[in-house]
Amino acid sequence: MSAAMKDSLTPGVLVLGASGTVGFGVVGALLEAGSPVLAVGRDGPRMGALAEHFADEPGLELLHFGCIQSDRDAERLAAQLRERPRPLRAVFASLGTPMQSGRLLDRPATLLMEKLEADLLPHLAAARHLLPLLAESNADTAHYVLIGGPHAERGWSGYGHASVTGAAVRMLAQVLHEEAHGLGVRVQLLSVDKPISTPDNLVNACAEWPNALAVGRSAVSLLTRTDAAAKPIVPYSPRDAVPPSTTLACDFEDALWAVAGARRNGRTSA
Template sequence: MNGTIQPTLIVLGATGTIGAHVVARAVAQGRRVVAVARDADALATLRAEHGSRVTPLVADITTDADAAALAASVQRLPGPPAGAVIAAIRGRSETGRVLDAPADFLRRRLDEDLIPHLVAARHLLPLLAAQPRAGYVLVGGPGAAQPWAGYGHHSIGAAALRMLARVLHEEARTLPVRVQMLAIDSPVRTAANAGHACTQWPDADAIARHALRLVDGAVPGDAALLRFPLGAAARPPGLSDDLDVGVTPCADAQPHHDDARALLRRIAARHPSPQEFRS
C-alpha cells in the first residue's frame, strides 16, 4: 500500500455474505482487519483462511454494554488504531405476515437488525474520530424501498436502518467522521447461488470492493446514502441469496415471474401461527 500504514478496519458481521467478502478483499489489499461476529467457529474459519491479518473478536452486539465492551476490546489490540468500520450486521431470517405475528415478532427484528447498528455506532465512532479521514459504512439490504411480500418485517427494519444512517451521517459531522450507507436494493450474486442468480444482481465481491472505496473516502460526494450499483433505481427485492427458497424472480425472464407469483401464493396460503414466532 505504497509504504503507508493503513489504519485497522473493523468489520461487523464479518462472517455473513457481504462481511466475509469485505474481509477477503481487505486482506487482499494488505489491510489489518478486526473481524467481529457472534459465531466463534465461523470466525476461526475466517482466521484460518486469511491468516494473521485477521483478528477475530466474538461479540453479540445487542446492547450499549455489549458495544462498549467491543470498543474496549478493540482499543486493547496491538497494532494501528481503528480508522474505519464497515457494518454488515443482520439478524436471523424469518418469514411470515406482519398482520399474523404478535408485536414481539417485529420488536425482535428491530432488536436484531436495527439496534445493533445504533449501539455499535455510538461506541465505535468516537474511536475513529482521532484518525484523519475516518469512515464508517453501513451496508443495507433489500426491501427498504418496496414492501417485501412475506418479509414485511425485514422491509420495516431496512427502512428504519436507512433513516438511522441519514441521522448518523448528520450527527457524526461534529466528530468528525464520515458516515454513509451503501444500499443494496436487490439480491446478491455469490458463488453459492451462481447457478441460478439473475444477471442483474450485483456481485458480492463488487459490493465489498465498493464498500472499501466508500470507507476510504475514494467515492466523490458526501451523500448519506448511495445505492449499489451506483445510480441504480430502487426496485422490489425479490429473494435475497440467504433467503432463497428455490425460485429466482429475475426482471428479464417471464418464467421467473411465474415462479415469483407461485411463491407469493404459497406464502399467502400458509399463515404461520403465533406459536411459530415465539423464541
C-alpha cells in the same frame, strides 16, 4: 522506529459481522486493497472458514467477540479496541439476522419489536461507542459504513418485517451521517438494490445479482471516493466493484462454498 512498530501504527479497518456473507466479502476486499483488517464475529465454523481462507494474509486479525446486542456489549468492544496499538481509520458494520418469511398481518406485533431489537438496536449501540473511537484516530476523515439491502427501499411481499427494519436502519444511517459530521467521521450506508448471489441461492440467482466480494469492493471504494462525500446513502454500482491492480491469489468463491457446506456440482458436502 522498527518495522514492527511502524506496522502497528498503520491505521486498520474494523469489520463487524465478518463471519456473515457480506462481511466475508468486505474482509476480502479490504485485504486485496492492502489494508490491515480486524474481523469481529462469533466463534464458529464461519469464522473458522474465514481464518482458513485468508491464512496467508498477515494483515488479517480475528477477534472472536460474539454478538453486539446492547450498549454494554459495544462499550466492552470499544474498551478492547482502545487498548490496541493500531489506530482505526474505518468501521464496516454488516449486522443483522436472517430474513424470515411471513406477512406482517399474520404475525404478532411483538415479532416486529424483536426484529428491531435484533437488527436495528445493535447498529445504534455499535455506532454510539465506535464513532467516538474513530474520532480519536487523528485521520483526516474517518469512515463508518453500513450495508443495506433492497428490502429497505421497497416493501417485499412476504418479508415485511425485514423491510420495516431495513428502512429503519437506512434512516438511522442518515441521522448518524448528520450527527457524526462534527466528529470528523463520515457515516454512509451502501444500498445494495439486489439480493446477494451466494452458493445457497446460486440455482435461482439472476445474472445481475452481485456476489459478496463485489459488494465488499463497492463498500471499500467509499474510503477513497470524494464524489459521494455529502451523501449518507450511496447506491451500489458494479462500476465500483472492480478489483484493484493486485488481487488475492486464491479463489474467493471457494471459501463461500466451504462456509455454505456445498460443492459446485450442487451436491452437499458431508
